[in-house]
């Protein structure tokens with residue numbers, strides 16, 4: 001059986017609002033995220049997708065329920081959970097390379113060292129060390145290549161297109177080597193062609209260097225193309241309406257969208273989300 005990496009159990013979240021009624025954002029959300037799964041979350045606007053992502057990231061509190069990673073409660077942000085937002089959040093005064101290397105300053109790497117104890121016995125222990133400049137350079141090179149930005153290492157964000165900036169954000173997310181990548185509509189602001197290209201880049205990256213991905217999108221095509229599991233949330237107060245396992249083989253490309261199996265999943269997810277949208281009082 002697959003290993004459950006993140007477990008969300010009966011989570012409730014209400015936003016306190018000073019004037020007016022409090023907002024009941026999540027109402028008993030239960031979800032297991034397995035190791036190396038690609039989970040896409042879809043649902044009507046305001047159903048609590050970002051709230052759920054922020055709770056997993058440790059950026060948002062909740063009122064009741066339980067959220068754990070490796071069985072340990074999530075109590076705040078941690079390097080094991082990397083977040084990529086829609087608005088890249090790059091440092092404008094740093095080059096592409098420096099943006100990617102920046103976070104490595106704060107993340108120590110485990111190194112095996114051999115030590116001799118008082119009795120002369122040798123034993124291997126793990127110590128945490130900082131990345132050297134050379135290691136950081138090697139890592140940033142690797143991820144720059146992976147997201148097709150070779151040649152732009154020394155460019156500043158202002159000289160990059162939206163799609164290129166988002167590639168830098170993805171490279172930075174991967175370079176920090178989190179176990180889980182939390183992505184909140186990362187391609188939402190991009191034109192259709194750039195979006196298609198980045199979907200393929202992300203899929204290739206994920207197939208090469210598996211990670212657990214939790215990805216929010218409004219685009220049902222995108223969800224079905226990327227996900228091994230689509231989580232459909234229902235309108236506020238957010239609950240999980242249905243989980244659809246996308247049983248289409250990887251590698252997937254834009255051509256996958258023309259396959260009959262893809263169409264079937266897409267129509268099903270689209271219908272389910274649209275029906276819920278129609279039920280929302282307008």
Ligand SMILES: Nc1ncnc2c1ncn2[C@@H]1O[C@H](COP(=O)(O)OP(=O)(O)OP(=O)(O)O)[C@@H](O)[C@H]1O
Pocket residue numbers: 015016017023024025043044045046047048049050051052236
């Ligand atoms: N800080 C806050 N204070 C009060 N209400 C909030 C706050 N953040 C979110 N909400 C409300 O909680 C509900 C869920 O918001 P959330 O952003 O999680 O939904 P979403 O599904 O991500 O929406 P969208 O798809 O439009 O991005 C919404 O009604 C929103 O207005």
